[in-house]
Amino acid sequence: MSTSSAPPRPQLRHFINGEFIAGGKTFRNISPVNGEHIADIAEADAATVDAAVKAAQSAMRGPWGRTTMSERAAALHRIADGIQARFDEFVAAEVADTGRPVHQARTLDVARGIANFRTFADLARSANTDLFQSESADGLGALNYTVRKPLGVVGIISPWNLPLLLLTWKIAPALACGNAVVAKPSEESPSSATLLAEVIRDAGLPPGAFNLVHGFGGGSAGEFLTRHPGIDAVTFTGESRTGATIMKAVADDMKEVSFELGGKNAAVVFADADFDAAVAGVMRSSFTNSGQVCLCSERVYVERPIFERFVAAMKEKTQALKVGYPAEDNVDMGPLISHGHRDKVLSYYRLAEQEGATVVAGGGVPHFGDERDRGAYVQPTIWTGLPDDARCVTEEIFGPVCHIAPFESEDEAVRRINDSQYGLACALWTSDLKRAHRVAPQIEAGLVWVNTWYLRDLRTPFGGVKQSGLGREGGRYSLDFYSEITNICIKL
Numbered sequence: 001m002s003t004s005s006a007p008p009r010p011q012l013r014h015f016i017n018g019e020f021i022a023g024g025k026t027f028r029n030i031s032p033v034n035g036e037h038i039a040d041i042a043e044a045d046a047a048t049v050d051a052a053v054k055a056a057q058s059a060m061r062g063p064w065g066r067t068t069m070s071e072r073a074a075a076l077h078r079i080a081d082g083i084q085a086r087f088d089e090f091v092a093a094e095v096a097d098t099g100r101p102v103h104q105a106r107t108l109d110v111a112r113g114i115a116n117f118r119t120f121a122d123l124a125r126s127a128n129t130d131l132f133q134s135e136s137a138d139g140l141g142a143l144n145y146t147v148r149k150p151l152g153v154v155g156i157i158s159p160w161n162l163p164l165l166l167l168t169w170k171i172a173p174a175l176a177c178g179n180a181v182v183a184k185p186s187e188e189s190p191s192s193a194t195l196l197a198e199v200i201r202d203a204g205l206p207p208g209a210f211n212l213v214h215g216f217g218g219g220s221a222g223e224f225l226t227r228h229p230g231i232d233a234v235t236f237t238g239e240s241r242t243g244a245t246i247m248k249a250v251a252d253d254m255k256e257v258s259f260e261l262g263g264k265n266a267a268v269v270f271a272d273a274d275f276d277a278a279v280a281g282v283m284r285s286s287f288t289n290s291g292q293v294c295l296c297s298e299r300v301y302v303e304r305p306i307f308e309r310f311v312a313a314m315k316e317k318t319q320a321l322k323v324g325y326p327a328e329d330n331v332d333m334g335p336l337i338s339h340g341h342r343d344k345v346l347s348y349y350r351l352a353e354q355e356g357a358t359v360v361a362g363g364g365v366p367h368f369g370d371e372r373d374r375g376a377y378v379q380p381t382i383w384t385g386l387p388d389d390a391r392c393v394t395e396e397i398f399g400p401v402c403h404i405a406p407f408e409s410e411d412e413a414v415r416r417i418n419d420s421q422y423g424l425a426c427a428l429w430t431s432d433l434k435r436a437h438r439v440a441p442q443i444e445a446g447l448v449w450v451n452t453w454y455l456r457d458l459r460t461p462f463g464g465v466k467q468s469g470l471g472r473e474g475g476r477y478s479l480d481f482y483s484e485i486t487n488i489c490i491k492l
């Protein structure tokens, strides 16, 4: 029996052609902090996704398709203003869905949501295109120049680990380049996306320019969207296997794709590194967002002379991490996204022991003695002693865990970093700049940080090699992906 005083649960709806739409099946949004049912979410069927795509196509033929770059840039700034005005609501939505620490939601997630819109508004307005002065047989030459045009309707599929950040990282450049969008956020983190739809409506975008559908992946909204023939491009962030599935789904229509996928990233600490900075950096790169960032380091290689000292320092700091309520002061780690994901991470905690790991810190589940014991918490964990081919050292776990191994030489470190099916990011820690310049280009990854981790400049290319992705987004790489580029050659 429900209590009469309980407030009604939010109902999260689709946003299609400028209106919020419900109807049909719903599914539950579950708090990862205590397992409570916090909202109901509409699940889009094929007809609902079709309506969203048709609304987007019609927006491209209508006023949205005729907007100028300056008008779109102004609209993006209004969206950024709208998020800013409702900053605390966005923070609350991100925290409720994911259990991330509130200070992280403020300083990273929501702040980046705003920055994504402002950055791409300004970049798109100021971007130049290519021009080549060419030779011709008659000696008079020719001018080749390029123009960017919208691709059409862009399908956006985003994950739960950085919900607002990753969704807006794609929506902002897609709109800036004049496309219409149908976005499907992760089923685990629908709340900030729904708020964003309100902000976009209030910013005055024409109906159909931005559409949002909720649901799952295979056999649900995600698959209906990627398979829809009215979608001209798909941009996706998530697991590598899902990327492969989407690639097959778009193959017949040869849609453009941009994929940012999984990783098994390395951090490498040379003996000449600033020791304290390296420890602090590897703590961040291992445990930020409970390790649920595709850029996190799950493999840490430390040069032999400082190995024991490094492991001891990491152990001390890991055991001091405060795991708790996301809204608590100074909390370092909340829960994982879901009970399902916790089962996956804990299966690796068990596997590590079977594979012969020494558990230096953590390795289990924290006990609180309150409602949080029904949440999706795990302990931050460090292992040593595993061989390089152990599954825990080769497979993406996506939790607050790293394996630390010693190495003897620079060449050996490079070989072991590159010995992976993935190639997203790597962090090198060294005081020797010559070494940094020598080693960084040898790393098979889309991103190499030296003496830092996750320092982002939104103008730079972002993406992975091998099974970590396809293509690059960021700065002009985004403008190129979200545009159809035509070369015009004028004979002089």
Ligand SMILES: NC(=O)C1=CN([C@@H]2O[C@H](COP(=O)(O)OP(=O)(O)OC[C@H]3O[C@@H](n4cnc5c(N)ncnc54)[C@H](O)[C@@H]3O)[C@@H](O)[C@H]2O)C=CC1
Pocket: 157, 158, 159, 160, 161, 184, 185, 186, 187, 215, 216, 217, 218, 219, 221, 222, 223, 226, 237, 238, 239, 240, 242, 243, 245, 246, 260, 261, 262, 263, 293, 294, 341, 344, 396, 397, 398
């Ligand atoms: N950025 C990253 O590298 C991420 C990696 N992961 C890893 O992936 C594992 C699974 O997590 P999930 O959330 O299930 O990731 P996922 O890759 O399955 O889901 C990400 C998004 O893709 C959608 N999706 C799933 N299957 C689809 C399909 N066939 N067609 C179209 N859309 C589809 C989902 O609904 C969600 O919006 C995690 O345990 C974690 O290890 C998860 C999220 C992000």
Ligand SMILES: O=C(O)/C=C/C=C(\O)C(=O)O
Pocket: 161, 162, 166, 169, 237, 238, 260, 292, 293, 294, 295, 456, 462
């Ligand atoms: O800062 C960014 O643009 C992206 C960061 C992280 C991911 O892409 C991810 O975790 O998937």
